[in-house]
Amino acid sequence: MSEEDDKLKHARDEFVAQWGALGTQWGINRTMAQIHALLMTAPQPMTTDDVMENLEISRGNAHTNLKELVAWGLLRVVVKKGERREFFEAEKDVWQIFTIVARERKRREIEPAMAILSKCAEESREIDTPEGKAFYDQMRQLEDFVGFASKMSDRISSMKYGPAVQLAAKFFS
Amino acid sequence: MSEEDDKLKHARDEFVAQWGALGTQWGINRTMAQIHALLMTAPQPMTTDDVMENLEISRGNAHTNLKELVAWGLLRVVVKKGERREFFEAEKDVWQIFTIVARERKRREIEPAMAILSKCAEESREIDTPEGKAFYDQMRQLEDFVGFASKMSDRISSMKYGPAVQLAAKFFS
DNA sequence: GGGATCTTTCAGAAATTCCTGAAAGATCGA
DNA sequence: TCGATCTTTCAGGAATTTCTGAAAGATCCC
Numbered sequence: 001m002s003e004e005d006d007k008l009k010h011a012r013d014e015f016v017a018q019w020g021a022l023g024t025q026w027g028i029n030r031t032m033a034q035i036h037a038l039l040m041t042a043p044q045p046m047t048t049d050d051v052m053e054n055l056e057i058s059r060g061n062a063h064t065n066l067k068e069l070v071a072w073g074l075l076r077v078v079v080k081k082g083e084r085r086e087f088f089e090a091e092k093d094v095w096q097i098f099t100i101v102a103r104e105r106k107r108r109e110i111e112p113a114m115a116i117l118s119k120c121a122e123e124s125r126e127i128d129t130p131e132g133k134a135f136y137d138q139m140r141q142l143e144d145f146v147g148f149a150s151k152m153s154d155r156i157s158s159m160k161y162g163p164a165v166q167l168a169a170k171f172f173s
Numbered sequence: 174m175s176e177e178d179d180k181l182k183h184a185r186d187e188f189v190a191q192w193g194a195l196g197t198q199w200g201i202n203r204t205m206a207q208i209h210a211l212l213m214t215a216p217q218p219m220t221t222d223d224v225m226e227n228l229e230i231s232r233g234n235a236h237t238n239l240k241e242l243v244a245w246g247l248l249r250v251v252v253k254k255g256e257r258r259e260f261f262e263a264e265k266d267v268w269q270i271f272t273i274v275a276r277e278r279k280r281r282e283i284e285p286a287m288a289i290l291s292k293c294a295e296e297s298r299e300i301d302t303p304e305g306k307a308f309y310d311q312m313r314q315l316e317d318f319v320g321f322a323s324k325m326s327d328r329i330s331s332m333k334y335g336p337a338v339q340l341a342a343k344f345f346s
Numbered sequence: 347g348g349g350a351t352c353t354t355t356c357a358g359a360a361a362t363t364c365c366t367g368a369a370a371g372a373t374c375g376a
Numbered sequence: 377t378c379g380a381t382c383t384t385t386c387a388g389g390a391a392t393t394t395c396t397g398a399a400a401g402a403t404c405c406c
Binding site: 197221232233236240257258 | 351352353354355356362
Binding site for chain 2: 004005007008010011012014015018019022025026027040041043092094095098108109112113116119120123124127128129130131132134135138139141142144145148149151152155167168171172
């Protein structure tokens with residue numbers, strides 16, 4: 001079966017490499033994306049050393065990014081009895097992955113935007129010139145829209161997969 | 174009215190600065206986000222030199238990012254009669270801005286992901302080992318989900334604002 | 347043609363982000 | 377307590393991204 005194993009190894013290596021490259025576009029660093037790809041396609045939980053070896057990266061790098069992925073909730077730490085080392089295992093359910101990423105993006109992208117918009121709207125609320133009114137108006141429109149998007153994101157992220165698909169089906173009808 | 178004008182200038186400067194900082198999180202560079210913020214809140218179209226002066230940046234930087242924003246569709250070039258210079262004006266409609274950004278993100282983030290997933294699924298389709306099947310299965314699940322998200326994004330982006338809000342209202346009921 | 351004005355490009359500098367390797371910190375069993 | 381094993385941190389270096397400033401390229405009018 002070495003033939004088959006080679007094909008798999010090749011496909012998996014490609015997935016890891018490309019997913020890593022893509023990570024950059026998504027605003028997460030290459031290593032983090034590669035580790036995530038590696039573990040999503042790992043049959044067994046892996047140790048820091050496994051990851052280091054497979055991706056040919058330093059211990060510091062592996063460690064930092066593994067912990068970051070754990071903080072996101074995309075990886076879990078697994079302890080095996082009789083083993084002192086930590087093993088890492090990925091969340092593999094796509095809907096779970098989606099909701100985790102959506103929540104994180106909301107936290108990092110939507111919420112700071114809301115804060116800015118609210119502040120600027122507030123500061124300009126009572127400026128009684130045409131320019132002032134136009135500015136306030138623009139801030140309010142942005143604020144309303146972003147607030148709305150934020151609510152939608154929450155709502156969807158908190159749904160179970162089944163209902164979400166149901167809803168989407170309705171959407172396409 | 175110098176008092177009022179000052180307050181407005183302050184609020185606007187803050188918006189530009191903060192929006193620029195936020196841009197980094199969104200994966201676009203600071204200058205590009207700042208220019209966008211500046212023009213979204215400009216009562217009149219602005220020239221390259223206006224932008225350079227206001228943000229205190231070089232001509233090359235201003236030029237490159239203005240053109241990039243035009244390429245995205247977030248700015249339009251305006252020609253005034255009797256003027257040789259180009260003026261730039263921002264799309265101010267929030268729904269338009271949203272659909273433009275959604276389309277761009279799809280192009281840069283979703284489509285490359287789809288390509289990788291399809292290729293890796295294809296390559297692993299016939300591997301007849303437990304690991305091979307698991308890998309193929311994972312690729313397919315990701316592919317299906319991302320494909321689905323892609324369709325949803327298209328569907329929403331191509332809607333008019335009114336119907337989109339209607340739909341959202343149903344969603345919250 | 348030639349000068350004036352505006353746009354575009356791009357090599358190198360500056361700034362930012364990311365990674366390495368090593369040292370320090372924990373935890374455990376003997 | 378001590379050595380072995382594993383985890384964590386971080387200063388400095390490497391890689392990547394962004395910006396500047398100047399030169400070259402358009403376009404227009406005289």
